[in-house]
Amino acid sequence: xxxxxxxxHWFSAAVLAAWLGINIFLFTYYFLFFDRxxxxxxxxxxxxxxxxxxxxxxxxxxxxxxxxxxPVCRNLLSFxxxxxxxxxxxxxxxxxxxxxxxxxxxxxxxxxxxxxTIAHLFNxxxxxxxxxxxxxxxxxxxxxxxxxxxxxxxxPIHSNQTTVEYVAxxxxxxxxxxxxxxxxxxxxxxxxxxxxxNYFELFWYTHHLFLVYFAGLxxxxxxxxxxxxxxxxxAEVPPQDCAEYLPQRDQNCTHNCCKDPEFGSIPAExxxxxxxxxxxxxxxxILRVWRAQQKVVVTKVVMHPARVxxxxxxxxxxCMEVGQYIFVNCPAISPLEWHPFTLxxxxxxxxxxxxxxxxGDWTERLxxxxxxxxxxxxxxxxxxxxxxxxxxxxxxxxxxxGIGVTPFASILKSIWYKFQQADQNLKTKKIYFYxxxxxxxxxxxxxxxxxxxxxxxxxxxKADFLTYRLFLTGWxxxxxxxxxxxxxxxxxxxxxxxxxxxxGRPMWNTEFAAVAAxxxxxxxxxxxxxxxxxxxxxxxSCHQHSSLDPRKVKFYFNKENF
Numbered sequence: 001x002x003x004x005x006x007x008x009h010w011f012s013a014a015v016l017a018a019w020l021g022i023n024i025f026l027f028t029y030y031f032l033f034f035d036r037x038x039x040x041x042x043x044x045x046x047x048x049x050x051x052x053x054x055x056x057x058x059x060x061x062x063x064x065x066x067x068x069x070x071p072v073c074r075n076l077l078s079f080x081x082x083x084x085x086x087x088x089x090x091x092x093x094x095x096x097x098x099x100x101x102x103x104x105x106x107x108x109x110x111x112x113x114x115x116x117t118i119a120h121l122f123n124x125x126x127x128x129x130x131x132x133x134x135x136x137x138x139x140x141x142x143x144x145x146x147x148x149x150x151x152x153x154x155x156p157i158h159s160n161q162t163t164v165e166y167v168a169x170x171x172x173x174x175x176x177x178x179x180x181x182x183x184x185x186x187x188x189x190x191x192x193x194x195x196x197x198n199y200f201e202l203f204w205y206t207h208h209l210f211l212v213y214f215a216g217l218x219x220x221x222x223x224x225x226x227x228x229x230x231x232x233x234x235a236e237v238p239p240q241d242c243a244e245y246l247p248q249r250d251q252n253c254t255h256n257c258c259k260d261p262e263f264g265s266i267p268a269e270x271x272x273x274x275x276x277x278x279x280x281x282x283x284x285x286i287l288r289v290w291r292a293q294q295k296v297v298v299t300k301v302v303m304h305p306a307r308v309x310x311x312x313x314x315x316x317x318x319c320m321e322v323g324q325y326i327f328v329n330c331p332a333i334s335p336l337e338w339h340p341f342t343l344x345x346x347x348x349x350x351x352x353x354x355x356x357x358x359x360g361d362w363t364e365r366l367x368x369x370x371x372x373x374x375x376x377x378x379x380x381x382x383x384x385x386x387x388x389x390x391x392x393x394x395x396x397x398x399x400x401x402g403i404g405v406t407p408f409a410s411i412l413k414s415i416w417y418k419f420q421q422a423d424q425n426l427k428t429k430k431i432y433f434y435x436x437x438x439x440x441x442x443x444x445x446x447x448x449x450x451x452x453x454x455x456x457x458x459x460x461x462k463a464d465f466l467t468y469r470l471f472l473t474g475w476x477x478x479x480x481x482x483x484x485x486x487x488x489x490x491x492x493x494x495x496x497x498x499x500x501x502x503x504g505r506p507m508w509n510t511e512f513a514a515v516a517a518x519x520x521x522x523x524x525x526x527x528x529x530x531x532x533x534x535x536x537x538x539x540x541s542c543h544q545h546s547s548l549d550p551r552k553v554k555f556y557f558n559k560e561n562f
Contacts, residue, residue, distance in 0.1 A: 011094040015101070019067075023060050023108065031056035039228040041239035042154055042261060046130045046139045047123050051226070054119035055266075057112045058221075062273040064112065065217055068105045069210075069277045071098035073284040074327075074383050075291075081385065096385050103191075110188050113181055120177070123226075124157075124164045131157045141247045145260065154263045156225040172223040180216040183209040200360055204337055214278060217270050224265020233262040292329060292378040299351055301370055304445035307358040309367045310344075312351045315379055320347050322410045323387030326354065332375040333365050342406040343382060346413035348421075352382075355406065355445055387411060389558055391418065393525030394429050397515060397555075399538065401436045401530030405446055408433065408529065412466070416453055419465060432515060433468035434506060436530070469511075470501045508537055512545040516553045524555045535559050 034040055035052040043051055070076070077095050126139075133140035146153035157167065168174040189195075190206040229239060242257035249258065300312035320343055327338040339362060341354040358364050369375050390396050390411055400408045412433065418426040435446070450468060457463050515524060526542055528535055535557075542555035
């Protein structure tokens with residue numbers, strides 16, 4: 001429900017409201033300013049309301065350009081997460097929505113760029129028409145002001161032969177505007193989910209056009225093509241009083257409005273908005289380079305079926321929590337590319353590990369390289385909020401879908417270690433684990449983990465601590481026939497585990513009813529790493545199966561952002 005969302009995401013909602021509010025305020029304030037201010041009376045005589053549209057969108061563009069880099073300063077976010085470790089965890093988890101906010105600001109930039117560009121195309125057209133006008137009207141007279149002196153111009157177009165295209169490609173604002181817009185279009189289009197998943201290199205390298213974007217932004221307004229009347233000139237010849245005399249003045253003029261109005265450029269100010277974030281980002285990159293130089297020792301390499309590579313590593317001072325991720329770089333393959341991987345080890349282990357599935361050029365080349373030799377690896381991280389909420393419930397239902405199973409490797413291992421060490425803070429007495437997968441072959445390494453946990457629990461007489469159910473949502477007739485043939489065997493034909501694989505999707509009502517019946521007085525934490533549609537389904541089930549009686553079973557839904 002909306003109420004629950006606001007309780008869990010009040011901080012995100014507050015940030016979103018503040019961001020929207022500031023954008024609306026900036027746009028409205030500067031729109032009215034340029035639409036009504038006396039200084040731009042003569043500018044509006046040529047341009048009309050397109051001036052206000054262009055300037056108001058420019059202010060919002062500066063504001064959003066200031067924000068766009070902050071959500072991708074990973075180390076800054078880690079620092080903030082560390083400093084507010086005493087804050088409520090819900091507050092710290094909101095920092096994990098950094099990329100969502102980054103995308104939101106990027107879409108706002110794209111929209112504002114469109115408004116700004118269209119407004120300036122109207123402006124150029126009107127400048128052109130005014131320059132060519134010979135009817136003695138106010139805008140025509142203002143466009144000939146450059147003939148009175150080199151610095152007296154208001155219309156930047158001084159020739160009847162000038163075209164909009166000529167201004168766009170020969171002036172600093174025109175050329176930088178075209179370059180900035182192209183860079184933004186390329187960055188936005190190459191960062192779609194499909195391209196990021198399948199052509200990560202294209203996304204990665206194209207995104208570095210942000211350097212071109214910021215360089216262009218800083219110098220975009222330097223030429224000062226849009227001008228307004230100077231303060232001194234306004235005092236001498238107020239536009240409200242003198243505008244009507246300007247088109248019909250003669251040489252023998254004697255009244256107060258005889259003097260020509262004088263104009264000055266609007267100073268470039270984009271650099272004031274973006275200077276601080278650029279400096280922060282430079283420090284961020286320096287820190288990343290420094291952290292990357294710290295030696296990483298690869299202690300073990302395991303090649304699992306279906307081309308999944310497991311790397312176990314050690315690094316001095318590395319301290320992780322469950323559910324966190326790291327960025328990995330292999331200079332032998334590409335010195336610039338960093339790829340994120342969820343940690344699959346537990347904090348209790350003396351190493352940290354990741355599982356890399358062949359899913360693109362970079363991962364393919366990394367797996368091939370490790371089969372020949374052990375190359376140098378650089379690691380940045382760990383990042384993200386720990387998922388320690390799992391340990392706060394007596395009963396936990398963990399649901400992993402496809403690749404979403406990866407973070408649960410760390411969680412399941414950690415729970416097992418805490419359980420074995422009789423950790424007093426561990427409230428968990430029972431884990432239900434659900435794994436939904438189209439093809440278990442790609443995650444055979446996870447089967448090995450479940451098998452080893454199964455064995456350890458059986459040996460220590462705690463076989464009932466973990467109940468897991470594997471759902472194969474995609475299968476063919478060969479698998480089905482094989483399962484029918486080996487129905488009576490002790491282990492599963494698909495996974496080799498004691499728990500049988502179920503074909504099809506889970507009936508969540510049945511699953512929740514069974515857990516509620518087994519734990520009639522418990523508080524059950526439901527954790528998902530998977531798609532939004534599944535989240536809605538689980539949230540609904542939590543609501544339906546929670547008892548209104550406070551002494552009876554309650555289900556609490558937690559969607560993790562890994």
